[in-house]
Amino acid sequence: MLNFYETLLLLYPAEHRAIFGEEMAAVFGELRADNLKKKRLSRAAFWLRETTGLLSGALAAHLRRPDGPFAFPIGRFTMRNGFRFPKSTILFMALILGGVLVAIKKGQDIASSVPDVNPPLPVHIQPAHSILLGGMPLFFAFFYAAGLIGWVILFALRRSGVHRLDQIAGEK
Amino acid sequence: MIFLLDFRRNLAHYGVVRHVVHSYMEHLPLTEPVLLILLSLIEQPRHGYSILKDVERMSDGRVVLSTGTLYGAIRRLLDDDWIERFEEKETSRGRRAYRLTPQGRRNLQAEINRMKHLTRLASLRVAAKES
Numbered sequence: 001m002l003n004f005y006e007t008l009l010l011l012y013p014a015e016h017r018a019i020f021g022e023e024m025a026a027v028f029g030e031l032r033a034d035n036l037k038k039k040r041l042s043r044a045a046f047w048l049r050e051t052t053g054l055l056s057g058a059l060a061a062h063l064r065r066p067d068g069p070f071a072f073p074i075g076r077f078t079m080r081n082g083f084r085f086p087k088s089t090i091l092f093m094a095l096i097l098g099g100v101l102v103a104i105k106k107g108q109d110i111a112s113s114v115p116d117v118n119p120p121l122p123v124h125i126q127p128a129h130s131i132l133l134g135g136m137p138l139f140f141a142f143f144y145a146a147g148l149i150g151w152v153i154l155f156a157l158r159r160s161g162v163h164r165l166d167q168i169a170g171e172k
Numbered sequence: 173m174i175f176l177l178d179f180r181r182n183l184a185h186y187g188v189v190r191h192v193v194h195s196y197m198e199h200l201p202l203t204e205p206v207l208l209i210l211l212s213l214i215e216q217p218r219h220g221y222s223i224l225k226d227v228e229r230m231s232d233g234r235v236v237l238s239t240g241t242l243y244g245a246i247r248r249l250l251d252d253d254w255i256e257r258f259e260e261k262e263t264s265r266g267r268r269a270y271r272l273t274p275q276g277r278r279n280l281q282a283e284i285n286r287m288k289h290l291t292r293l294a295s296l297r298v299a300a301k302e303s
Contacts, residue, residue: 020246020247023220023243023267024240027220027221027239027242028239050238050240052238053239054239056240057243058240061244061247064248
């Protein structure tokens with residue numbers, strides 16, 4: 001039984017195992033000893049809880065590693081020293097952009113497949129490249145400018161990320 | 173009328189407390205398991221098994237943590253400097269134990285204050301509804 005637990009512990013990142021592995025196995029051993037006296041249903045609940053706890057814990061430990069292969073922001077997004085922009089955000093941005101491009105292409109296909117017999121209203125769909133090169137940069141420029149103004153305000157109020165990092169470094 | 177003024181004063185007070193709390197602690201509100209772990213450690217330093225048992229006792233058996241959940245929470249609390257790890261000298265096995273840091277104690281107090289104000293606000297709202 002302990003072997004099964006130790007096998008599941010292998011799912012954790014090596015660094016986590018090095019710090020907590022032995023301790024977790026020891027605590028599990030104590031809990032298992034307590035649980036031996038209980039009824040079969042309680043024992044089954046204990047095993048289920050421990051197995052799901054370990055699986056979800058291992059997944060969370062992998063997702064929480066900022067430098068890990070599955071870096072993914074979970075919980076609150078906290079900025080700290082050595083913080084890196086999560087790869088998942090780039091992936092999602094790429095997916096959204098891909099989705100928008102596919103939607104535009106679909107729209108164009110539908111527009112071209114409709115027979116041009118006295119259309120009630122002229123349907124004008126901009127080509128994807130003209131959207132990307134025309135209005136989109138202006139759209140993004142507006143939000144970047146708004147973001148920049150916001151950051152300047154935060155900086156003036158000494159509440160920007162730079163000040164936060166200084167504060168954290170000062171506390172340590 | 174008096175009740176309304178009192179209610180508004182409490183609402184404003186809650187807003188101020190919320191602002192102050194959030195200005196130095198971004199991790200609030202805490203989840204129930206994390207709150208119980210911290211409450212367990214405020215009494216005395218404890219090792220993993222002792223925390224699990226104390227959490228179960230405090231919640232009357234409602235919150236039963238697995239080792240995976242416990243050590244996930246411990247890891248986050250260590251990373252955020254809310255708790256610290258040390259080797260117990262008293263035991264022959266030299267087990268690792270955990271205790272609250274001053275920062276952890278401050279943050280726990282902030283969470284307790286936040287909850288107190290929230291409870292007070294909730295009571296006022298319920299009282300207003302019932303009257």
